[in-house]
Amino acid sequence: MEITLREEANVTILSLKGRLDMATGSALKEQVKKLFEKEKTAIHLNLGEVEFINSSGLGALVSVMKEIRLRKGRLTLSDLASYVQEIFEITQLSHIFEIFTTEVEALNSYQAVTTG
Amino acid sequence: MPASEFTYPSVAASEEKMLDDVKMVLQENGVDEYLQDSFMLVVSEAFTNALVHGNEQNPQKTIKLVLNVNKEVLSADIVDKGRGGLDKVEHRYPPTMFSEGGRGVDIMRHFASSVRFTETQYGGLKVSIRFDLIKKNKEERLT
DSSP states (O other), X not given: OEEEEEEETTEEEEEXXXXXXXXXXXXXXXXXXXXXXXXXXXXXXXXXXXXXXXXXXXXXXXXXXXXXXXXXXXXXXEOOOHHHHHHHHHTTGGGTSEEESSHHHHHHHHHHHHXX | OOOEEEEEESSTTHHHHHHHHHHHHHHHTTOOHHHHHHHHHHHHHHHHHIIIIISTTOTTSEEEEEEEEOSSEEEEEEEOOOSSHHHHHHTOOOOXXXXXXXXXXXXXXXXXXXXXXEEOTTXXXXXXXXXXXXXXXHHHHHO
């Protein structure tokens, strides 16, 4: 899996590409841990190019979310393929993650929180 | 078509290799993309279970995968060399909302036509997954 990072208006955006499973889920957790060291806790994950996710990948996302919440930060997700969305629905994880249709909508929501 | 058989060491990197192998077999047999995704997901759940809970990531212990693909059915048998796997499956606790694991069996049962857990004569767990294509095609025609 490839992870690319960029920053926009104090939100760190990680774009994931490829398979999110046991091995790559660990890589994602490591990447996020490095962000915590830089005190970055507003994190958006763009899953638009995730072609495969299983319960280990979902577990990694839950782990990242819990770590961010512990640090009073915020995690958003966007651009889920319909197949990935279906997996979030059947596991009911769609109820605990903030999921946006597009990255722009997700980033706008951070602005709304800041200015609101 | 004859069965495709693969054997993997119980290391995390085997999951990627296994997914590549399954995808290759499905593509060679012209299986449609949604079915490929669903089948690979279900096989990966059984494989991860064998890797982590069955063989406890011991590289000396292998995981066997047998695939059968034809016009009527996609099936996979995943066999580990652990002990007491059947008991663990039967007595598993359902995951809470914030659990990091425990969702694999539910995902398998959602997508597959059937998932069967049995114990091998050596005490390992065998997971038999079946996607009935004929039934699925009939359902699609009815909707």
